[in-house]
Structure formats: C-alpha cells, structure tokens
Amino acid sequence: MANQRKILILGANGMLGHDLAEIFFDQKPILWDMPNLDITDEFAVKQKLADLMPSLVINAAAYTDVDGAQNQPDLAFKVNADAIGYLAVACQQLGAILVHYSTEYVFSGNKDTGYQEDDKTDPLNIYGQSKAKGEEILKQNCEMFYLIRSSWLYGRSPQVGKPRGLNFVQTMLKLAGEGKEINVVSDQFGKPTYTLDLAKKTREIIETQKPCGIYHAVNEGVCSWYEFAKKIFEIKNISANLNSINSDQYPLPTPRPKYSILVNTKLEPLRKWDEALRDYLRQS
Numbered sequence: 001m002a003n004q005r006k007i008l009i010l011g012a013n014g015m016l017g018h019d020l021a022e023i024f025f026d027q028k029p030i031l032w033d034m035p036n037l038d039i040t041d042e043f044a045v046k047q048k049l050a051d052l053m054p055s056l057v058i059n060a061a062a063y064t065d066v067d068g069a070q071n072q073p074d075l076a077f078k079v080n081a082d083a084i085g086y087l088a089v090a091c092q093q094l095g096a097i098l099v100h101y102s103t104e105y106v107f108s109g110n111k112d113t114g115y116q117e118d119d120k121t122d123p124l125n126i127y128g129q130s131k132a133k134g135e136e137i138l139k140q141n142c143e144m145f146y147l148i149r150s151s152w153l154y155g156r157s158p159q160v161g162k163p164r165g166l167n168f169v170q171t172m173l174k175l176a177g178e179g180k181e182i183n184v185v186s187d188q189f190g191k192p193t194y195t196l197d198l199a200k201k202t203r204e205i206i207e208t209q210k211p212c213g214i215y216h217a218v219n220e221g222v223c224s225w226y227e228f229a230k231k232i233f234e235i236k237n238i239s240a241n242l243n244s245i246n247s248d249q250y251p252l253p254t255p256r257p258k259y260s261i262l263v264n265t266k267l268e269p270l271r272k273w274d275e276a277l278r279d280y281l282r283q284s
C-alpha cells in the first residue's frame, strides 16, 4: 500500500525538505523546489499536479525570513497564504492528501500555559499573519490535510549562501569559532526542534493514518535562546564567550513572541530537545 503512493515533496531544497527527502527516500518521492515549481504560480500548480497525479503532497516550501516578511508582506502572503490555496484546491481535485507546515509564530506568545492545537491564532508579525492566513485557506479548500505546526527548527541542510543564512546552531558555532563575544536573549522561550525528528513524525502521522487536522510536532522541553546556545557549547565542549541579555538590549525590527510554546496533546511525544540536539551535533 505504502509503496503504491506517489509522493511529491515541495521545498525539497530547504532545511525541512532535505530531511523529508531522506525520511521518504525508500518511497522514491518526487522532489521539487524552485525552479521546478513556483507554488505562487496558480496555473503551473494546477497543471503540474494534474500531470503528475500525486496521492500525497508534502509542502515544506515557504517564505521563512521573519524580518524579510515585515518588509515584503506581499511576497510573504503570496507564498505562505495564496499558494497554499492553489495547492489545497489542486489536492482536493486530485483526491490527494496535503501535508502542510506552520509555526508557533501564528500565536502571540502571551499565554503562559502555551498553545494547544485548537487555540485561536493571534500573530504578532507579518510572517505569523501570512502563515495563519495559509492555515485558514488550507482548512477551507481541502478536506484531506495534515497541518503540522513546529518551532525553532534546525537541521542539516547547508544554508550557506542562502539569503536567510545559517540556522541558530550553525550561527552559534560560527561565532564561537571566530572568538566573538556572543549575546543571546534569555527572555524568549520555545521548543527547539530537529528537522529530522519532524520529518520522522510526519511519516508516522501519515502511516498511522491519524485523523486529518492540526498537530503540534515539537521536541519536548522548553528553553530560552540563551539556554539553547549554552547547551550547544556544553555538548561541543566549547568554552564560548556567551552572555545572557534581555530582548530590549537586542532590538530586532520585528516583534517576536516571548513564550512561543506549542503543546502537543495529540501525538506520541517527540524526544527531548537536548537529546535531539546532541544527535544533530554528533552528525554535523
């Protein structure tokens, strides 16, 4: 049954897409990114999906630059919202399952118990708004969908040369290697998640035929960005010049949630974030 499925992975060159390609490798997925298919091209989405006839579409393509979205709202909404509508309509017509990813940024981070799957979205910035809009459009246009939210992703795909640059772990290691003083905020909290674990959980959700709907797939445990950085150096046995600061000492152009905790009430929990990080650092 699983072997008969025709799987299309979109955004296959991205951080998550890279690990999805590996996790589904034995099922010979079709891997598309730009320029194979620009998901904002409605006609191309319709045409190419109708030609390919996939039974499962996993969409890891997105506009993920949080500060960039603040300056380019039209593009962010095109990729993260309008394009999801094109994919959802195409999948609905083909009878295909659509897996789509979203983020903790659809929430403001003002709820101190964290956010469950059915909580109302209340994003703080354009990136979060565009992703929340994409969620709505997905639900309205497609019946067979898995909407998987995750947070603070890091993975093995090389990001060097990409506009959005290195992931957080790679950035910390680079700064420490350069002997720089590193200031990291200790008043923003989240659940760092390894893209390999998210890709594995995605496959499990599909293969165990979970009911369609919203899922929170995150490595377990909460930390601040400072604690995250500290753990990276501890695992790598690096004595870095690391300082804990508050977000008002490191102003960013875009507001970010302070306590962006996704609570998973529907899935077998993923492993703890520090265990996953140890694994990632062993392999990278």
Ligand SMILES: NC(=O)c1ccc[n+]([C@@H]2O[C@H](COP(=O)([O-])OP(=O)(O)OC[C@H]3O[C@@H](n4cnc5c(N)ncnc54)[C@H](OP(=O)(O)O)[C@@H]3O)[C@@H](O)[C@H]2O)c1
Pocket: 010, 011, 012, 013, 014, 015, 016, 017, 033, 034, 037, 038, 039, 040, 059, 060, 061, 062, 063, 064, 079, 101, 102, 103, 104, 131, 149, 150, 151, 152, 153, 154, 162, 164
């Ligand atoms: N990164 C995080 O911390 C995080 C946290 C929570 C949730 N998520 C969600 O998880 C998913 C995967 O994130 P990621 O960090 O793996 O993303 P990523 O590394 O930025 O990869 C996204 C991929 O999509 C491609 N893409 C952009 N616009 C496209 C278009 N119009 N048509 C086709 N492909 C396009 C990108 O190509 P280019 O590189 O050429 O632009 C890139 O290869 C996204 O839905 C994201 O919102 C991410």
